[in-house]
Amino acid sequence: MLSRSAQSMYWMGRYLERTEFLCRLIRLQMEALLDRPPRDIHAGWRRLYATLGRTPPGGGLGPVQGEDFTLADSFTLAGDLTFERQNLDSIWNCFANCRENARQMRHHISTEMWRTLNLAYLRIRTLEIQDIWATAPEDFYAGMVAEIGNFAGAAETTMYRDEGWRFLQLGRCIERAQLVSSLLVQQLAMDSEAGEFAELDWTSLLRAYQAAEVYHRSYGIAVHPAPVLDLMVADPLLPGSLSRCFNIIGEHLAALGTGPGQASGAEAQRVASALTHLPESRWPDEVTGRSGLLARAAAQCRELHFLVNGAYFDY
Amino acid sequence: MDFNDYACDPTIYDEMFQSDGIPWEHSRELHDTLLHMPAASLASTQEEVSRSFLQEGISFMVYGDDEAEERIIPVDCIPRILTGAEWRVLEAGLSQRLRALNHFLNDVYNQARIIRDGVVPEDMVKGCPQYRLEMEGYTPPQGAWVAICGTDLVRTHDGYFVLEDNLRVPSGVSYMIATRRAAKAGFRRLYRSSRVREVEHYGQLLLTVLRELAPEGVPEPAIALLTPGIYNAAFYEHVFLAQELGAELVEGRDLLTQDGFVYMRTTEGLRRVDIIYRRVDDVFLDPLVFHPDSVLGVPGLLDVCQRGNVTLVNTPGSGVADDKSIYAFVPDIVRYYLGEEPVLSNVETYLCRRPQDLEYTLDNLDKLVVKRVGESGGYGMLMGPHATPSEREEYAKQMRADPSDFISQPVLPFSRSPCLVGEGMEPRHVDLRPFVLQGREPRITPGAFCRVALRRGGLVVNSSQGGGCKDIWVLED
Structure with a gap:
C-alpha cells in the first residue's frame, strides 16, 4: 500500500477515536448538568482538559463556583471542545479531519463507510454550540457516538481486510490506548490531590466506556478504583479496555511486519509486545503502583506513534 | 408538469421540441412522462438527485480570494x-478527429512533414506555449500521444460543432457516471423502457486502454494516477478514477526516480510504476525539466518517460494540438493525415495574429466571442454581445497589444434543453463532452458529460463559472 495512503488510514482512525472519546466524555458532562453539584461538573472538565493536555479558554478553570457560573462556564467549555474551529482538538476539527482523510481514501474504504461519515459531517458542518444547547445537548453527543458506531459497523462488515484496514485499526487503538491511559492517570492524580477517591468520578468513567453494567455484574454495586482499573485496563473482554487495545495493536503490527524502516518497525514490535504483557505480568495489586505504570503506558503509546511513522510512512 | 410556459425560440435548436413545438420522436416518451408527472413528484425527483450528489460528496473545489471551498x-x-x-x-x-490529432502530434515532434508541406505554419506549432521541445524525437506506445480526450461539442440547427479538443487533462467523466446513476434512479421505469446505452463500463475501457500503453516488455503494468492533491x-x-482502475492515487511526493525507473513509496518499500495517468499539467510534472x-x-520523470520505462498519459506536449490557434487547422489536419473529409465541423475561427482577422474581430466585437489562446475553463473570455462597451474597449486594448494571444468566433446559438428551474420547466443552453480513449484503437463510451448554463440566457457552461450538469441518454437503435 502507498505509504501516504496508509498514513491517511491511520490518521482517519486516530481522528475518529479522538472524536468518539470527546463525545463520550462531554456527553457525561452534559448529563451532569442536569443533577450534579458544581464540584462534580468542575472535576469532570478538569479531568478532560488535563487528559488532552490543553488549557481551557481564559487560561484555566479556577476554583469551583456557584450554579449559574458553572452553567455559563460549561457552555463556554463545551463550545471550545465541540465546535471551536480554532481549537485543533475540538470534535468539529477532529471529525472534519477524519472525513478529510476519508475523502482522500475513498478508493480504499467502502462506499458505505464513506456515506456514513459524509452524512454525519454534513449534519454537523454548520452547527455551533448554541444550536445544540437550547434543548438536550447530550443528545448531540450521543448521536455522534452512534454515528461513529455506524461507521465502525460499516467498516466491520464491508471493508476488505487489507493493509488499509490494519492501519485504520492501528490508528484507532493507539489513540484510544493513549487517551484512556491518560484519562486514568488524571483521575488517580485528582484522587491523590483530594486525599480520597470520588466514587461518582469513577462511576462516570465506567459509564463513558459502557462498562458500568459489566462492572456491577462482576464486582457488585459499590464502585472502587482498584476493580475499575482491573476492568478498564486488564480485562481483554471489555471492548474499550487497554488490554484489548494492546492486543489489537500487537496483532496488526505482527501482520504488517517490520516495514521498510526496519529499525523503527522492530522497535515498534518490541514496545507493542511489552504493552501487551503489561496487564498480565506487571499489573500491581495496589492502586498507588498503578498510576506510574499507566503514565509509562501512555508514554509508550506516544512512542509507538513515532515508531509506526518511521517504520511504514516516513522511512 | 406542463410545458405551457416553456419558451421555445425557433432560432435556437431545442433538444426536446421541434420548431412547431411538437416533441422530437426520440424525446416523446420523456416528454409524456414529464407531462404526466405531478409537479411535486418531479420536484422530489430533483431533490433526490441533488441529495445523492451531496451525500456522495460529488464535489469540486472553487478558489476564492482567501480560501478553497468544496462545492457540489x-x-x-x-x-x-x-x-x-x-x-x-x-x-x-x-474517433476520426483523435486519430488525426495523434498523427499530428507524432509528426510535429518527429519528422514535421505537415510543417514542411506548408499545411500548418511552423511558428504556430513551435511558438505555441504548449509545444515541448523536450519531447522532440519521442514516440509513445501505440503512437497514442493522447489516450484520453474530452471533446467539447455543441449543436445548432446546422448540426454539431466541435468547440474544443481537450487533450491535456480533460475532466468530467466522473460526473457523466454520477449523473447517470442519479437519473437512472430518478426515472426508473422510463430508463428501462427507453433502452439507454450504458456508460458504467468506462473504467474498464480506460483500464484496457492504459494497459495497452504499457512500456515494452511489461505484461502486468503497475498503474498509478498522479493528482496535484486535495x-x-x-x-x-x-x-473516483483511481477506484475504478484499482490504481494507487499518488502525489508527486509519493514518487521518485532511480536508475531510470519510477518508484512509489509503499509500506513494503519502493515499488515500480509503469504507467502514470497524470492529472497534473505538463509544466508541473518534472522540476528538472x-x-x-x-x-x-x-x-527525473521526463527522463524515465523518454527512456520508455514509464508511460505518461497523456503524453507531455500534447497540448500543442488543442491550442486555440491550432484548432482552426484541425479540418486540414484530418484531411492531411487521413485523406478523409472531417465528419465533425469546426466553428469558424478568426486568428487575430492575421491582421485581417484582427481587424474583423475589432470591428465586430459586439457579435463575437473572443478567447485567449492560452486560457481554458471559461476564464479570460469576452462574450461580445453580453459585454458592456467599456469591457469591450478594455479587451480591444489587450488584443491590439498582443494579437497572437487571441482568437474570435461567432457566438453560436447552441442548443437548449428543458431544465427544472424553481417549479417550472425552462430551456437552458447545453453542450456535451464525450470521452474518447485511444490505445490500440479508439474506444468511446456512449454518453457524455453534459454541461448546462444554468443562468437564464447564459451561454457559459463551465462548472467554475456557475454551470451545472445533466445526464445524456444515448438510445439503442
Whole structure:
C-alpha cells in the first residue's frame, strides 16, 4: 500500500477515536448538568482538559463556583471542545479531519463507510454550540457516538481486510490506548490531590466506556478504583479496555511486519509486545503502583506513534 | 408538469421540441412522462438527485480570494436524449478527429512533414506555449500521444460543432457516471423502457486502454494516477478514477526516480510504476525539466518517460494540438493525415495574429466571442454581445497589444434543453463532452458529460463559472 495512503488510514482512525472519546466524555458532562453539584461538573472538565493536555479558554478553570457560573462556564467549555474551529482538538476539527482523510481514501474504504461519515459531517458542518444547547445537548453527543458506531459497523462488515484496514485499526487503538491511559492517570492524580477517591468520578468513567453494567455484574454495586482499573485496563473482554487495545495493536503490527524502516518497525514490535504483557505480568495489586505504570503506558503509546511513522510512512 | 410556459425560440435548436413545438420522436416518451408527472413528484425527483450528489460528496473545489471551498456541482434531473443514429455520427467524427490529432502530434515532434508541406505554419506549432521541445524525437506506445480526450461539442440547427479538443487533462467523466446513476434512479421505469446505452463500463475501457500503453516488455503494468492533491478542482474525480482502475492515487511526493525507473513509496518499500495517468499539467510534472519550483511533480520523470520505462498519459506536449490557434487547422489536419473529409465541423475561427482577422474581430466585437489562446475553463473570455462597451474597449486594448494571444468566433446559438428551474420547466443552453480513449484503437463510451448554463440566457457552461450538469441518454437503435 502507498505509504501516504496508509498514513491517511491511520490518521482517519486516530481522528475518529479522538472524536468518539470527546463525545463520550462531554456527553457525561452534559448529563451532569442536569443533577450534579458544581464540584462534580468542575472535576469532570478538569479531568478532560488535563487528559488532552490543553488549557481551557481564559487560561484555566479556577476554583469551583456557584450554579449559574458553572452553567455559563460549561457552555463556554463545551463550545471550545465541540465546535471551536480554532481549537485543533475540538470534535468539529477532529471529525472534519477524519472525513478529510476519508475523502482522500475513498478508493480504499467502502462506499458505505464513506456515506456514513459524509452524512454525519454534513449534519454537523454548520452547527455551533448554541444550536445544540437550547434543548438536550447530550443528545448531540450521543448521536455522534452512534454515528461513529455506524461507521465502525460499516467498516466491520464491508471493508476488505487489507493493509488499509490494519492501519485504520492501528490508528484507532493507539489513540484510544493513549487517551484512556491518560484519562486514568488524571483521575488517580485528582484522587491523590483530594486525599480520597470520588466514587461518582469513577462511576462516570465506567459509564463513558459502557462498562458500568459489566462492572456491577462482576464486582457488585459499590464502585472502587482498584476493580475499575482491573476492568478498564486488564480485562481483554471489555471492548474499550487497554488490554484489548494492546492486543489489537500487537496483532496488526505482527501482520504488517517490520516495514521498510526496519529499525523503527522492530522497535515498534518490541514496545507493542511489552504493552501487551503489561496487564498480565506487571499489573500491581495496589492502586498507588498503578498510576506510574499507566503514565509509562501512555508514554509508550506516544512512542509507538513515532515508531509506526518511521517504520511504514516516513522511512 | 406542463410545458405551457416553456419558451421555445425557433432560432435556437431545442433538444426536446421541434420548431412547431411538437416533441422530437426520440424525446416523446420523456416528454409524456414529464407531462404526466405531478409537479411535486418531479420536484422530489430533483431533490433526490441533488441529495445523492451531496451525500456522495460529488464535489469540486472553487478558489476564492482567501480560501478553497468544496462545492457540489448543480445537477438537473431531466435527461437529454440522443438517438443511436446521431451518436454513430458523433462516434465516427470523434474517433476520426483523435486519430488525426495523434498523427499530428507524432509528426510535429518527429519528422514535421505537415510543417514542411506548408499545411500548418511552423511558428504556430513551435511558438505555441504548449509545444515541448523536450519531447522532440519521442514516440509513445501505440503512437497514442493522447489516450484520453474530452471533446467539447455543441449543436445548432446546422448540426454539431466541435468547440474544443481537450487533450491535456480533460475532466468530467466522473460526473457523466454520477449523473447517470442519479437519473437512472430518478426515472426508473422510463430508463428501462427507453433502452439507454450504458456508460458504467468506462473504467474498464480506460483500464484496457492504459494497459495497452504499457512500456515494452511489461505484461502486468503497475498503474498509478498522479493528482496535484486535495486542493485540485477535480480531486473527487481523481479518487473516483483511481477506484475504478484499482490504481494507487499518488502525489508527486509519493514518487521518485532511480536508475531510470519510477518508484512509489509503499509500506513494503519502493515499488515500480509503469504507467502514470497524470492529472497534473505538463509544466508541473518534472522540476528538472519544466517549472523548477514545482512540488507537484517528480524530479527525473521526463527522463524515465523518454527512456520508455514509464508511460505518461497523456503524453507531455500534447497540448500543442488543442491550442486555440491550432484548432482552426484541425479540418486540414484530418484531411492531411487521413485523406478523409472531417465528419465533425469546426466553428469558424478568426486568428487575430492575421491582421485581417484582427481587424474583423475589432470591428465586430459586439457579435463575437473572443478567447485567449492560452486560457481554458471559461476564464479570460469576452462574450461580445453580453459585454458592456467599456469591457469591450478594455479587451480591444489587450488584443491590439498582443494579437497572437487571441482568437474570435461567432457566438453560436447552441442548443437548449428543458431544465427544472424553481417549479417550472425552462430551456437552458447545453453542450456535451464525450470521452474518447485511444490505445490500440479508439474506444468511446456512449454518453457524455453534459454541461448546462444554468443562468437564464447564459451561454457559459463551465462548472467554475456557475454551470451545472445533466445526464445524456444515448438510445439503442
